[in-house]
Amino acid sequence: MAEEDRELIESHEHPLDGYLREGRIPHIFCPGCSLGSITNVIIEAINEAGFDPKKVSVVSGIGCTGRISGYLNYDSFHTTHGRSIPFAIGLSITDPERKVIVISGDGDLFAIGGNHFIHAARRNADITVICVNNFNYGMTGGQVGPTSYMGQVQTTAPYGFNEESFNLPHLAITCGAVYVARWTALDVRRIKDSFVEAFKKKGFSFVEVLGSCPTTFGRRNQLAEGKKILQHFADHTVLKHDADPKETKIEKNGPFIVGKFVDIEDKPTLTDNLLAIQRISQASDKKS
Amino acid sequence: MMSDGNLDLPEILTGEHFTTGNHATAEGALAVGCKFFGGYPITPSSEIAEHMALRLPRVNGHFVQFEDELASIIGILGARWGGYKSMTATSGPGYSLMVENIGLGMMTETPCVIINVQRGGPSTGLPTLVGQQDIMQTKWGAHGDFEPIVLCPSSVQECFDLAIQAFNYAEQYRLPVTVLMDEILGHMSEKLIIPDKSKIKRVNAKKPNVPPEEYLPYKPDKDLVPPMAIAGDGYNIMVTGLTHDERGYPVLDVETQEKLVRRINDKIRKNKDKIIILEEYMLDDAEIAILSFGSVARAAKGAVNRAREKGIKAGLLRLITIWPFPDERIEALANQVKTILVPEINYGQITREVERAAQGKTNVKGLFKMGTMHNPQEILSEIEKCV
Numbered sequence: 067m068a069e070e071d072r073e074l075i076e077s078h079e080h081p082l083d084g085y086l087r088e089g090r091i092p093h094i095f096c097p098g099c100s101l102g103s104i105t106n107v108i109i110e111a112i113n114e115a116g117f118d119p120k121k122v123s124v125v126s127g128i129g130c131t132g133r134i135s136g137y138l139n140y141d142s143f144h145t146t147h148g149r150s151i152p153f154a155i156g157l158s159i160t161d162p163e164r165k166v167i168v169i170s171g172d173g174d175l176f177a178i179g180g181n182h183f184i185h186a187a188r189r190n191a192d193i194t195v196i197c198v199n200n201f202n203y204g205m206t207g208g209q210v211g212p213t214s215y216m217g218q219v220q221t222t223a224p225y226g227f228n229e230e231s232f233n234l235p236h237l238a239i240t241c242g243a244v245y246v247a248r249w250t251a252l253d254v255r256r257i258k259d260s261f262v263e264a265f266k267k268k269g270f271s272f273v274e275v276l277g278s279c280p281t282t283f284g285r286r287n288q289l290a291e292g293k294k295i296l297q298h299f300a301d302h303t304v305l306k307h308d309a310d311p312k313e314t315k316i317e318k319n320g321p322f323i324v325g326k327f328v329d330i331e332d333k334p335t336l337t338d339n340l341l342a343i344q345r346i347s348q349a350s351d352k353k354s
Numbered sequence: 355m356m357s358d359g360n361l362d363l364p365e366i367l368t369g370e371h372f373t374t375g376n377h378a379t380a381e382g383a384l385a386v387g388c389k390f391f392g393g394y395p396i397t398p399s400s401e402i403a404e405h406m407a408l409r410l411p412r413v414n415g416h417f418v419q420f421e422d423e424l425a426s427i428i429g430i431l432g433a434r435w436g437g438y439k440s441m442t443a444t445s446g447p448g449y450s451l452m453v454e455n456i457g458l459g460m461m462t463e464t465p466c467v468i469i470n471v472q473r474g475g476p477s478t479g480l481p482t483l484v485g486q487q488d489i490m491q492t493k494w495g496a497h498g499d500f501e502p503i504v505l506c507p508s509s510v511q512e513c514f515d516l517a518i519q520a521f522n523y524a525e526q527y528r529l530p531v532t533v534l535m536d537e538i539l540g541h542m543s544e545k546l547i548i549p550d551k552s553k554i555k556r557v558n559a560k561k562p563n564v565p566p567e568e569y570l571p572y573k574p575d576k577d578l579v580p581p582m583a584i585a586g587d588g589y590n591i592m593v594t595g596l597t598h599d600e601r602g603y604p605v606l607d608v609e610t611q612e613k614l615v616r617r618i619n620d621k622i623r624k625n626k627d628k629i630i631i632l633e634e635y636m637l638d639d640a641e642i643a644i645l646s647f648g649s650v651a652r653a654a655k656g657a658v659n660r661a662r663e664k665g666i667k668a669g670l671l672r673l674i675t676i677w678p679f680p681d682e683r684i685e686a687l688a689n690q691v692k693t694i695l696v697p698e699i700n701y702g703q704i705t706r707e708v709e710r711a712a713q714g715k716t717n718v719k720g721l722f723k724m725g726t727m728h729n730p731q732e733i734l735s736e737i738e739k740c741v
Binding site for chain 2: 343
């Protein structure tokens with residue numbers, strides 16, 4: 067970056083200065099990528115949820131989305147590929163008041179890390195998982211992933227992807243998540259409201275955000291600008307709260323069903339259950 | 355007696371016990387203040403997980419049986435950044451799955467303890483029979499350069515003592531520390547004496563003593579170890595497996611890599627005299643030395659005693675610290691003795707290290723067995739051949 071451009075950036079105040087780490091901007095995201103605006107929404111939602119910043123930890127794995135944790139000025143942990151969720155579990159159980167937010171991509175959370183996701187949902191681990199689904203592996207140059215759709219062209223699917231894709235809300239709901247929503251990167255206000263709800267929810271909450279990746283996804287799939295991807299979302303999005311999760315599968319031309327699909331109250335969390343075990347084990351101490 | 359189902363147990367079981375190596379290891383971890391265990395069942399280590407599941411909730415700790423070993427190791431790293439001393443236990447196949455995240459622990463300088471109760475390998479190998487085949491895996495398993503600390507008990511008492519030592523090294527030098535047990539030790543019972551709580555040394559990683567605006571999470575002190583702030587301390591720490599500068603920020607260039615990788619190695623290399631623990635037995639006038647470790651060292655000691663009865667000047671050097679390796683001591687020994695015999699339950703992992711350290715100054719001979727321990731007579735026969 068040219069020195070005058072850097073000076074221009076650094077000479078301007080941003081309303082979220084202080085929530086971003088000093089010296090870490092400019093970020094690495096491509097022009098047209100939605101991760102910048104999603105980062106913005108995450109910070110706004112943390113603020114609106116009213117947490118003590120000391121009690122917020124952000125954990126991510128590897129990939130473009132995984133880099134978000136490193137820009138945020140909270141305790142942040144950039145772990146290995148696929149392992150953000152069990153790291154977050156270890157962190158969360160040490161303090162029931164701690165809010166642990168996992169932010170990672172579709173490949174990280176659902177290919178290499180898929181097993182951890184389903185078990186964390188089953189245990190009702192007290193964490194929020196945000197998945198930015200950009201339909202491909204961006205950081206490594208545009209390979210197909212578990213959320214790529216039939217016919218999608220990527221570097222490792224030059225003739226078009228020919229496997230079924232994961233329906234993430236369906237997976238999360240089936241495994242026991244207490245809060246499940248999906249939005250596109252265009253729905254920033256709804257994303258923010260949904261993040262606030264998810265952050266405040268005790269237990270395993272999951273929000274999928276369909277992101278724009280013009281560089282390694284769009285270019286190969288007739289959507290070569292961020293704007294075009296968002297327009298594609300806008301043209302094919304259907305808002306349907308409480309949708310039957312079987313219907314939320316994603317195909318090339320939609321419909322992209324968005325909304326809040328599950329919001330369950332008062333299901334004991336992993337941390338609740340661990341503390342209950344402590345009480346049970348210690349009660350037998352007192353008896354004897 | 356520590357038995358399954360006996361719930362009436364305080365934090366530290368001061369006194370005399372008759373128990374197994376696996377249970378003694380678990381009790382050592384509890385005595386030093388372990389508050390979180392994340393693990394996955396695997397023979398022959400499962401009794402450690404079972405004992406922690408029984409005991410941890412009673413001392414206000416947490417036990418989680420994870421979905422696999424990948425989750426177990428990364429879960430304990432997460433718990434340590436949340437402030438809980440943490441450990442996991444496994445055997446060779448599980449350790450193989452853990453190595454990538456042991457590397458993350460090395461890079462992020464996260465104190466934790468991994469117990470590896472060794473069985474025969476490669477692959478599924480011999481789940482219920484003994485092995486000493488993970489020596490090199492603990493040294494070179496993860497990619498990149500780092501200096502591990504690996505401890506190796508050879509009695510039930512030492513399982514307890516070295517569990518404590520492993521946590522203390524992990525905290526002092528900020529890294530994952532491995533304890534290499536073996537199936538024989540894990541499952542055999544013998545006397546264990548647990549000291550009074552006041553006699554148990556507990557080391558905690560240094561905390562920063564500067565305000566957040568002055569704190570650099572990866573700026574080391576003179577001992578090359580940086581003070582450790584954890585989540586919730588108000589320092590907004592940044593922890594990454596990427597090459598990082600003193601702020602913890604990823605900086606992907608040659609200079610940062612040079613500085614960081616050299617430091618995380620040198621903090622162990624330069625302190626190795628404080629880390630290396632050896633037992634020397636009848637070595638002063640020895641002409642033949644046995645170098646041994648783990649369960650096999652018990653047979654080796656028996657062989658030395660029988661050799662001495664026959665007037666043969668044999669002695670034993672037992673490695674309690676396996677890594678860092680005691681190169682200087684072995685070189686000195688090589689200048690003294692005619693032969694160093696190395697009995698081990700593998701096909702020559704430590705033997706090769708001894709050959710390297712001896713630098714051709716003596717005859718080094720490996721005695722390799724698979725799936726079972728040497729008996730003292732076998733080792734004695736080899737000693738007699740060397741006379």
